[in-house]
Amino acid sequence: MTDAAIVTQKLTRRFGNLTAVDGVDLTVAAGQFFGFLGPNGAGKSTTIKMLTGLLAPSSGRAELLGLDFAAHPVEVKRQIGVVPEGMGLFERLTGAEYLQFVGRMYGLDRPTTQRRSEELLDFMQLSDRPKTLIADYSHGMQKKLALAAAVIHGPRILFLDEPFEGVDALAAGALKALLGRMTERGVTIFLTSHVLEIVERLCSHVAIIHKGRLVAQGSLDELRAGISGEEGSKTTLEQIFLSIVGQDGGQRPQLEELSWLM
Amino acid sequence: MADVAHLPGVWEQIRLVAGLRWRILGNNLRKKHNQWDLIGMIFAGVFAGLIVIGLCFAFYFGAYAFLSGGREAWIALLFWGIFLFWQLFPIFTAGFGAGFEFRTLLRFPLSLRAFYVIGLAYGLADFAALASICWLTAIIIGATVANPAVLPAMLLISALFLLMNITLERTIGSWLERILARRRAREMFFALFILFAVSVQFINPLVQRYGRTAQPWVRQVVPYLAVFPPSLAGRAIAGAAQHNFMDTFLGAAGISAYMLLFSVFLWLRFATQYRGEELSESAAPARAVARPVSRTAEKGDALRLLTPQVAAVLRKEFRYLTRNSFAFFLLIMPPIFVLLFTTQFAGRHPTAMKHPISNEFFFPGMMAYLLLILMAPAYNSFAYDGKGIQTFFTAPVSFREVFLGKNLLQAGMLVFELTLSMVAFSYLVGLPSLPVLLATLAAIIFNVTGQMTIANWSSLSFPRKLNFGQMRGQRQSGMAVLVSFGTQILLGGISAPILFMSRWTGDKWLPAEVFAFLAAAAVAGYSSSLNPLAVLAEKKKESLIDALSR
Numbered sequence: 001m002t003d004a005a006i007v008t009q010k011l012t013r014r015f016g017n018l019t020a021v022d023g024v025d026l027t028v029a030a031g032q033f034f035g036f037l038g039p040n041g042a043g044k045s046t047t048i049k050m051l052t053g054l055l056a057p058s059s060g061r062a063e064l065l066g067l068d069f070a071a072h073p074v075e076v077k078r079q080i081g082v083v084p085e086g087m088g089l090f091e092r093l094t095g096a097e098y099l100q101f102v103g104r105m106y107g108l109d110r111p112t113t114q115r116r117s118e119e120l121l122d123f124m125q126l127s128d129r130p131k132t133l134i135a136d137y138s139h140g141m142q143k144k145l146a147l148a149a150a151v152i153h154g155p156r157i158l159f160l161d162e163p164f165e166g167v168d169a170l171a172a173g174a175l176k177a178l179l180g181r182m183t184e185r186g187v188t189i190f191l192t193s194h195v196l197e198i199v200e201r202l203c204s205h206v207a208i209i210h211k212g213r214l215v216a217q218g219s220l221d222e223l224r225a226g227i228s229g230e231e232g233s234k235t236t237l238e239q240i241f242l243s244i245v246g247q248d249g250g251q252r253p254q255l256e257e258l259s260w261l262m
Numbered sequence: 263m264a265d266v267a268h269l270p271g272v273w274e275q276i277r278l279v280a281g282l283r284w285r286i287l288g289n290n291l292r293k294k295h296n297q298w299d300l301i302g303m304i305f306a307g308v309f310a311g312l313i314v315i316g317l318c319f320a321f322y323f324g325a326y327a328f329l330s331g332g333r334e335a336w337i338a339l340l341f342w343g344i345f346l347f348w349q350l351f352p353i354f355t356a357g358f359g360a361g362f363e364f365r366t367l368l369r370f371p372l373s374l375r376a377f378y379v380i381g382l383a384y385g386l387a388d389f390a391a392l393a394s395i396c397w398l399t400a401i402i403i404g405a406t407v408a409n410p411a412v413l414p415a416m417l418l419i420s421a422l423f424l425l426m427n428i429t430l431e432r433t434i435g436s437w438l439e440r441i442l443a444r445r446r447a448r449e450m451f452f453a454l455f456i457l458f459a460v461s462v463q464f465i466n467p468l469v470q471r472y473g474r475t476a477q478p479w480v481r482q483v484v485p486y487l488a489v490f491p492p493s494l495a496g497r498a499i500a501g502a503a504q505h506n507f508m509d510t511f512l513g514a515a516g517i518s519a520y521m522l523l524f525s526v527f528l529w530l531r532f533a534t535q536y537r538g539e540e541l542s543e544s545a546a547p548a549r550a551v552a553r554p555v556s557r558t559a560e561k562g563d564a565l566r567l568l569t570p571q572v573a574a575v576l577r578k579e580f581r582y583l584t585r586n587s588f589a590f591f592l593l594i595m596p597p598i599f600v601l602l603f604t605t606q607f608a609g610r611h612p613t614a615m616k617h618p619i620s621n622e623f624f625f626p627g628m629m630a631y632l633l634l635i636l637m638a639p640a641y642n643s644f645a646y647d648g649k650g651i652q653t654f655f656t657a658p659v660s661f662r663e664v665f666l667g668k669n670l671l672q673a674g675m676l677v678f679e680l681t682l683s684m685v686a687f688s689y690l691v692g693l694p695s696l697p698v699l700l701a702t703l704a705a706i707i708f709n710v711t712g713q714m715t716i717a718n719w720s721s722l723s724f725p726r727k728l729n730f731g732q733m734r735g736q737r738q739s740g741m742a743v744l745v746s747f748g749t750q751i752l753l754g755g756i757s758a759p760i761l762f763m764s765r766w767t768g769d770k771w772l773p774a775e776v777f778a779f780l781a782a783a784a785v786a787g788y789s790s791s792l793n794p795l796a797v798l799a800e801k802k803k804e805s806l807i808d809a810l811s812r
Contacts, residue, residue, distance in 0.1 A: 056804070
């Protein structure tokens with residue numbers, strides 16, 4: 001049995017009358033590449049925010065690496081890396097300055113921060129414009145920088161909210177390889193993406209959240225078997241996703257309504 | 263094939279654009295927190311309307327007086343006033359940014375001709391254009407009442423003058439739109455605007471000093487102004503009043519020529535926009551360059567006495583300070599104000615008063631005024647962090663360290679600025695007596711640490727995002743401003759009687775002793791406030807992130 005990296009119990013978040021995340025019980029084993037899926041507004045980002053300290057839960061608890069987040073926030077944050085929604089960059093710094101800032105915030109010494117910053121900038125192909133401010137980066141470049149900042153301190157869990165959005169194919173390939181190597185070394189990766197093909201290719205385990213509730217969780221094979229009723233099924237993640245999330249009808253737009261377009 | 267029955271005509275498109283602008287305005291006001299904008303707009307609208315109407319009377323009486331008093335050529339002065347306002351006002355407000363980018367209309371199926379006509383019509387919707395048209399109407403009425411024979415010429419010249427001004431204003435506006443599309447250009451423009459605002463303070467002293475000697479030079483320049491449109495308009499009207507119709511013809515022809523020239527420039531500008539123009543903010547792809555091995559890490563760390571987190575925040579704050587044109591110009595203001603106020607109110611020969619104010623009062627007053635300016639940004643210290651605020655919450659740090667880093671930079675900046683101002687002050691008029699100097703320094707420590715404690719709380723409780731190099735919508739939270747004023751009034755109210763104590767008691771050192779005690783208490787209070795503030799930051803993180811990540 002593998003140790004659990006992330007465990008949530010009845011994790012709930014309410015915004016006034018709206019329950020964005022409703023009693024989510026989640027278990028992610030250490031070293032797993034975990035995909036967290038759901039339609040728009042399902043509660044994915046709210047869950048990630050609660051797991052990374054950006055949002056306090058209304059009730060329930062989250063345990064990361066065996067530590068209760070609410071009781072040990074600083075100790076937990078030291079061991080996780082985050083690419084939050086909107087990336088959370090200080091846009092008036094250069095890429096190198098931002099990485100050095102983040103490295104120091106995580107308590108790395110200056111030479112280590114300097115060395116890792118340079119290596120990460122080279123890896124992300126961001127080192128050719130040392131004086132360019134982040135505000136002048138393209139969206140893809142900002143995404144790569146946010147990823148670099150999330151890993152500079154060598155986290156044991158990495159939370160990635162739409163990490164490949166806007167990243168070119170070349171860089172995305174290198175990133176996927178890097179993330180794969182990290183999971184081999186025991187790093188847990190918790191990823192949300194709307195591109196189901198990416199999740200299917202990268203993740204070993206998946207959870208699906210819909211209207212704030214966790215509606216499926218398990219390995220891809222387990223989910224396939226659950227849908228088709230047979231082991232070794234060739235069902236795609238998209239089919240699994242649509243069959244689970246599209247079950248309550250009325251969710252999928254009716255093409256007949258746009259007959260004038262066809 | 264797109265199922266488009268017919269393309270709307272130019273007038274229909276103008277109506278659609280006008281409707282769009284109105285809808286954008288309405289929707290902006292419907293946003294949360296924008297009730298104050300609406301109230302502000304109503305006040306500003308009433309105020310601006312009163313100014314425009316008041317000036318309408320001035321233009322009416324001006325035109326009437328010139329034409330009935332035999333000084334017809336002087337009407338050019340009125341045209342100059344309108345011309346300068348029409349062209350300069352939109353430039354000075356351009357940094358506030360347009361709520362709607364005109365070139366976005368190009369995604370729709372518009373011909374270049376329609377785009378041009380809509381562009382001109384769009385220029386008529388500006389405040390400067392509307393006000394100028396009111397004033398032109400007032401001139402026409404005033405001139406006609408004085409001399410009915412000039413009405414046809416007034417109508418012709420005013421129409422040409424109006425078209426010329428719209429065309430020129432749109433030409434300048436479209437170039438500004440092109441230039442200000444870049445972040446750096448916007449920041450430079452913002453810096454120039456602030457520099458201009460600061461420079462205005464010097465107009466009165468300069469006029470007092472050099473006004474007389476500059477008069478002959480001004481007289482030499484005036485004849486050259488005759489070739490510009492406002493002077494041509496004046497010449498045309500004067501010609502009509504004096505039955506010298508050649509002047510009227512030449513004036514009208516001159517304005518028409520200008521209008522034609524500006525129309526060509528505007529057409530070329532719009533044609534470039536119409537063909538498609540790259541205004542992207544992102545840096546163009548650059549060739550990879552070999553980067554020298556960095557030596558920074560090998561150098562001694564100047565901030566090694568601080569924890570890595572506090573040092574990191576301090577460095578980041580310093581970089582933000584140097585890259586923020588508004589904050590940068592805030593730094594040059596204190597020495598300028600010292601220079602300005604000391605020459606006006608202190609020293610041997612003050613320009614604004616008969617007898618100079620004593621240094622014993624002027625020095626503490628000046629320092630208090632500088633604190634008022636320099637401490638204001640601390641009440642919304644996360645304003646420029648934007649989405650970066652999330653990093654403070656995802657990193658393993660307490661907000662105690664974040665505040666320490668921010669406050670240290672603020673304190674360092676204050677020390678630098680006040681030292682510079684004191685040096686300037688002592689050079690210009692000399693320092694006050696030692697007891698007053700020490701009492702002032704202790705009062706500064708008391709004031710700054712007291713303010714920082716409250717400002718940190720205010721920054722967490724009333725955050726408002728501000729953008730670099732942008733003026734439009736850049737307003738502090740009303741509550742933060744109230745807290746700032748309230749704190750400064752409170753601390754000023756405590757400090758002022760203490761400074762006067764020596765007078766009442768005859769003990770010169772008493773204020774210094776009292777302020778030293780208060781400063782020690784304020785430092786202790788500040789130190790003990792940091793942990794509760796860190797707890798408050800955790801409680802407020804959602805509203806803080808929400809307010810700054812918009």
